[in-house]
Amino acid sequence: MTKILNEYELFDIVENNSSYYLIPENCVIDVDLQHHRLFNDLYGFTNGDSLIDNIQNKLIEYCDENNSLLARASDEDFILLTRYDEEKIKQLHSDLAKEVEKLSSIEGFSPAFGIAL
Helix, strand or coil: CCCEEEHHHHHHHHHHCHHHHCCCCEEEEEEEECCHHHHHHHHCHHHHHHHHHHHHHHHHHHHHHHCCEEEEEECCEEEEEEECCHHHHHHHHHHHHHHHHHHHCCCCCCCCEEEEC
8 A cells, every 4th residue: 555655755755766766758747726724614524534535545456556646735735656657647636626626515615625746
C-alpha cells in the first residue's frame, strides 16, 4: 500500500533519485479541494472528514496501481508523481468527481477541485 508522504519527504525522494523520477514520461499532479471549510459548515465535520478520506483512498488506489508517489501538502491538497497517461488521469479525475458528488448532493454545494499537471 502506498505510504502518504509529506511534501518535503516527496521532494527528498525525488532529489535523491532524480534520474528515476525526473524523466519526461513523468508528471506531477496536484489535487486540491477548494472550499472544504464551507463544505464542513454545510455538511458537518463527519462528512468533511469522509470526503477527504474517500479522496485520499482513491489517490492511494491510483498510486498503488501505477507505481506512483503520493504526498499530502495540506489537509485538502495532495501531490502525485506518476507516469503521464492521459486516459488514466482522466479516469482519476472522473473517480474523484464521483466521490465529491456522493457527499455533496444534498445542499447543492460541492467543493471545487482540480487536477493540475
